[in-house]
Structure formats: structure tokens, C-alpha cells
Amino acid sequence: MALQIGTITLVFGLIFRNPLNEYLPFVATSIILWSFMATSLNEGCLSFIVSDGIIKQLSLNMAVYPLRTLWKNTLTFGHNIIILPIVFLFSGKEVTASVFLFIPGILLLIANLFWIMILLAVVSARFRDVPQVISSLLMMLVYVTPVFWYPENLGNGSLSHLLLGLNPFYHILQVARLPLLGEFPTFENWAITSSLAAFGLVVALALLRRVKGKVAYWL
């Protein structure tokens, strides 16, 4: 992870002529958060498939399986985030009071991951090519979402507003990333992420209740 951050900082920093002491903390935060999101979603697809033995023998709440994947990835994320203080120290970046907003930010991010993972797990149990589709979508998303590049660099055209505004992953990333970088997410970021989480969880849990008796047949 640290190696990846170093390489990307160097290459993209040079390409975009970004001052490294500012770009490094940005990239480090972004990559750590993004890889948490991407691996959770990729592995989320397999939540039911890898636990088929248990599903076919025990009748547990189906939410346990995506939750298990999510928890595992949250722990990994907890280990990766240790890189950040070192990066901040190294590049002389200061931590401001906005860092406290990271807590609601990351909770919203996790809530959003959870409902998407439930949907993906259900669809993947039925259609086995979904995990591959998702992994290529995520590859594409990493370029569309400002992970390696500053959102400001897109300019102020209406097309760029559309590209960012309609990308839920942009807002989800912002609410967790900006507080760490000493900035404040916009009201739009908070509103979209929290309503998405609320709406998504309702839909996902309703779906889970509907397919509860079916998943075992699909595995």
C-alpha cells in the first residue's frame, strides 16, 4: 500500500506538476479510502458464494454474510490508515479540527458500502458473471472518480459538474476524505451520502427479506 502510494504520488505528481508535499497526503488518503471501497465491493459480490456451506446448513440472518466481508475489510482499512500519520508528518501537513468530521464521514461511507454489498451479494449468487462485471466497473470508476486527481482540475464547465455530481462514489469519498485533509465536505456531499445510505439500506434489507428463502437454492 505504501509502495503504491509512493509510486502514484511520484508519477501523477510529475505529470500534473503538483507540489508533492500537498499531493502526497491527498493521494495517500484517497488510495487508502478507495481501496477499502473497491475491495469491499469486489469481495461483497462473493459474500454468499463463499459461505455456501453455512448457508445450506444453517438458517442465519442473511445480512450476516455481507457484514462478515465488510468487517474483514474494515479491519484491513484500520491497519492501512496507520500510514496516514506518517505521510502527514513527512509532508508537513497539519491536521485541523475538521478531522472530527471524519467519524460521521467514514460511518456514512461504511453504511453505503453495506447496502451496495448486500445488493451485489444477492445478484452475484444468482448471476455468476456479476463479480467480473463489477470488477471491471470498479476499474473504470477509479478513473472517473477523483482518486488520483484533484476534483478542481476538471474545471468549472457544466459537463464536469455533471460528471462529479452524478457520481455517488465521488460524494461518498468526499465525506470521508476532506475532513482528514483539513477541509469541509459540502452540504451537497453530506445530503447525497446520507440520503443514499438511508434509501439504500431500506431497499437492500427489503430485497434481502424477499430473497431470504431463495439464496440457498441458487448456491
Next chain:
Amino acid sequence: MALEKKIEVVLNHVEVAIPIFNANGRSLTSRLLEVATGGVLDADPKGKVIVTALQDVSLTLRPGDRLGIIGHNGAGKSTLLRIIGGVYHPTSGDARISGKVNSLIDINLGINPEATGLENIYVRGALLGLNKKQVASKIQDITEFSELGDFLQMPVRTYSSGMQLRLAFAVSTIVRPEILIMDEWLSVGDAAFQAKAEIRLAELLESTQILVLASHSRKLLESVCNRIIWLEHGKIKDQGPVAEVLSRYFD
């Protein structure tokens, strides 16, 4: 005294139709292709075969019932066990299972070979519905019973298959369910352990209210069960007292 919880299994005209998907039926892309091309391009786009594993099965089990299930391979025994275990939901008819169910179909369930024996006890315990404290209080018992001692600190992949079975058996049998599901009798380990395991299983049967056992062994069914159902092609072909049904089935 609090009202006693009713323990029973009621199956009412249960039917299980399992959809079997081939590679095409499991593919979202070919499903989308089918929509886009109006289904002309793909020869068998749905790739779906429905197997009716159980049909019109009705039965009621009350405390004290020891049900044996017989039938040829593929007759629907395991499917019926899964219905009673709450894993499969009937595609038509209904199944009402009230009571704490534990299934000893695959006692190796959830064993992670990389984790130590002790860690596996906690994972398996959690799957059995115990919390950490409850598992911790059983550790002593499990250690003694499985005779694994310090091996519990080692990863399970280093165990011999006999040791693995002893661990799985010791953990699986710590809970006392109200409804117990078994697929064939469990036989584990060497002669000395086998004897111990038999005693533990007998205790388990004693304390459980309803037993459902699928088996091919006449001797076993005769000694354990007090009711038999005979499944054939997913339907109940015959049911009744042990001696009668078994003699019709085996003779």
C-alpha cells in the same frame, strides 16, 4: 411459571422446486443479450431446469418424536432435512418450525484450517448461536472431551483427520437443541473415542425433544426412531411405525 414454548414441526403440503441453472442461466450478460436480440441469438438463453425435489409432503412432529427418513439416493431426504432446518423455504405449501434447531449434517462446517483449534471453537460456537462467554465456559469441556490438549493452540491444518473430527464432534455437540437433525450417524475416531462419542450422542438424543434422522441403516433406525417416513421421488411413499415401514422397505 412462564408459559412453556411450544416445540413442533408442521409441514403442510410442502413442495420444493429447485431451479438448476446452467452456465447460460447464471450469466447476466447472456440474459441481457437475450433481451437485446429478442432471444434469437442464444440457443437456450434461460438454461433453466426445475427439479422437483419434494412434492406434497405433509407431516407434524411433536416432542418425543424420533423420525427416521429412508429412501434411495436422490429421493429427497437431504432436501427434507434442509426444510426442517429452515435452510430451504418451501416453494409452495408451508413449513412452520418452532424450537431451537441444530443440525449435525456436516460437523466440519465453518472450520478454518488456517486458524487454531481454539479459534475454530469460537467460530463454530458462534455459528451454533453461542456468545463468547458461553463458548469460554465450554472450552474446558471441549478440551477434555476431544483429548487435544495443547494441540488446540496449533492451526487445524496440522491436525490428522481423526483429530479434526474429534474437535468438530466435541464442539458440535456442546449445544442441546430442541430439534436435532442428523444425516446418518456420526462415527468418529478410534475405538476408545468412539465409545465416548456414542455416550455423548446418546445424551444428546436424550435431551432433544424432536429428532430427525436420515439413514440407510436398518439397525440404527430400529434402535433410535419411533416413526419412519419413506420418501420416493420426493413424495412420501409410506409412513408409520418403525417395524412395519422398515420391513416393507427392506424386504
